Amino acid sequence: MIIGLTGSIASGKSTVAKMLEEVGLPIVDADLVARIVVEPGTPTLKNISEVFGKEVLLENGELNREKLGEIIFHNPAKRVELNSIMHPAIRQEMLRQRDELTEAGEPHIVMDIPLLFESHLQHFVEKILVVSVTEENQLTRLMERNHLSKEEALARIATQLPLSEKEKGADAVIYNNRDLENTRTQLLAILKEWDII
Numbered sequence: 001m002i003i004g005l006t007g008s009i010a011s012g013k014s015t016v017a018k019m020l021e022e023v024g025l026p027i028v029d030a031d032l033v034a035r036i037v038v039e040p041g042t043p044t045l046k047n048i049s050e051v052f053g054k055e056v057l058l059e060n061g062e063l064n065r066e067k068l069g070e071i072i073f074h075n076p077a078k079r080v081e082l083n084s085i086m087h088p089a090i091r092q093e094m095l096r097q098r099d100e101l102t103e104a105g106e107p108h109i110v111m112d113i114p115l116l117f118e119s120h121l122q123h124f125v126e127k128i129l130v131v132s133v134t135e136e137n138q139l140t141r142l143m144e145r146n147h148l149s150k151e152e153a154l155a156r157i158a159t160q161l162p163l164s165e166k167e168k169g170a171d172a173v174i175y176n177n178r179d180l181e182n183t184r185t186q187l188l189a190i191l192k193e194w195d196i197i
């Protein structure tokens with residue numbers, strides 16, 4: 001079974017992905033793939049620097065993620081432009097990793113895709129697991145993890161579909177508002193129901 005793991009920024013997808021890894025499931029991680037496709041020397045990085053200018057590169061030639069983040073989370077047109085450069089490359093590499101795992105005989109694969117609904121990638125997966133949080137917890141955790149001001153964190157949250165909408169499209173929802181043991185208990189119950197463990 002191909003499981004799509006999604007949620008919103010700082011809702012706890014990576015936290016749940018780690019738990020899924022601990023029970024032995026392989027993960028295809030879109031955020032990680034998004035880093036691979038912009039490594040120095042890739043056509044995607046060249047394309048980004050042509051469109052956004054040399055200011056989005058560090059001195060060593062790597063992508064300046066902080067700088068690019070500041071630009072795209074405050075400018076919808078720039079975000080659409082970046083998405084149109086990066087998303088085809090990300091999708092291609094994610095499918096390659098998925099096929100490699102399938103060929104290696106993995107019976108279940110998790111695809112961790114933050115923008116699963118926004119990018120209409122539901123057809124990539126068979127079951128959708130949404131990690132949800134209250135707006136209050138999401139904001140506090142995002143500000144703490146990324147050292148962002150309230151305004152910066154709210155701007156990032158606003159670029160994604162509301163979690164209430166994502167919950168409607170889910171086969172199962174994990175409410176990640178309490179401690180990690182509580183989250184793990186919810187996850188294991190879902191995996192049992194889906195006959196995965």
Ligand SMILES: CC(C)(COP(=O)(O)OP(=O)(O)OC[C@H]1O[C@@H](n2cnc3c(N)ncnc32)[C@H](O)[C@@H]1O)[C@@H](O)C(=O)NCCC(=O)NCCS
Pocket residue numbers: 008009010030031034064065066068069072079082083086090113114115159160
């Ligand atoms: C702008 C970048 C360089 C900022 O890097 P940074 O290290 O600060 O963030 P990171 O990559 O860890 O992303 C954190 C979260 O931000 C959110 N996010 C990232 N990109 C986008 C986007 N284009 N639109 C909406 N939300 C986004 C996701 O929830 C993601 O999990 C980076 O996010 C990026 O390359 N984004 C474009 C690719 C993309 O769409 N990635 C999202 C999943 S495929």
Ligand SMILES: Nc1ncnc2c1ncn2[C@@H]1O[C@H](COP(=O)(O)OP(=O)(O)OP(=O)(O)O)[C@@H](O)[C@H]1O
Pocket residue numbers: 007008009010011012013014015016031114141142145176177178179180183
């Ligand atoms: N149940 C919890 N209690 C307290 N803190 C938590 C809990 N779950 C996650 N966190 C913390 O909240 C932050 C966001 O979690 P995580 O990185 O897993 O989210 P994410 O959905 O993967 O985010 P992104 O989309 O930005 O990659 C992290 O700093 C994490 O340690």
